[in-house]
Amino acid sequence: MNKAELVNVIAEKAEITKVEAKKALDAFICAATDAIRKGDRISLVGFGTLSTTKRPARKGRNPQTGKEITIGPKTVVKFKASNDLVK
Numbered sequence: 001m002n003k004a005e006l007v008n009v010i011a012e013k014a015e016i017t018k019v020e021a022k023k024a025l026d027a028f029i030c031a032a033t034d035a036i037r038k039g040d041r042i043s044l045v046g047f048g049t050l051s052t053t054k055r056p057a058r059k060g061r062n063p064q065t066g067k068e069i070t071i072g073p074k075t076v077v078k079f080k081a082s083n084d085l086v087k
Contacts, residue, residue: 036077048081 001009003025011021032050035042042050055074062069 044082046082046084048079048085051078051080052076053078 007018007021007025010016010025011018014021014024016024032042036050036052039052052075055076057073058071060069060071061067
């Protein structure tokens with residue numbers, strides 16, 4: 001499902017216009033992005049939890065040359081699905 005399809009579903013389920021649904025989805029994405037960038041967790045009961053975790057530096061290999069390289073540390077977003085979501 002892409003963003004346009006999600007907007008259509010939100011508009012239909014909430015009985016609002018597609019313009020209003022797009023505004024609501026954009027507002028959620030903006031708020032979620034800001035919270036994740038600050039390191040906050042987003043917990044949506046019945047759906048799941050978004051949080052960040054730090055991935056340490058590690059060794060890897062260049063697939064073309066086989067030469068060992070160092071992959072730097074990175075902060076990544078983690079999603080843990082709610083038990084209700086996967087039933």
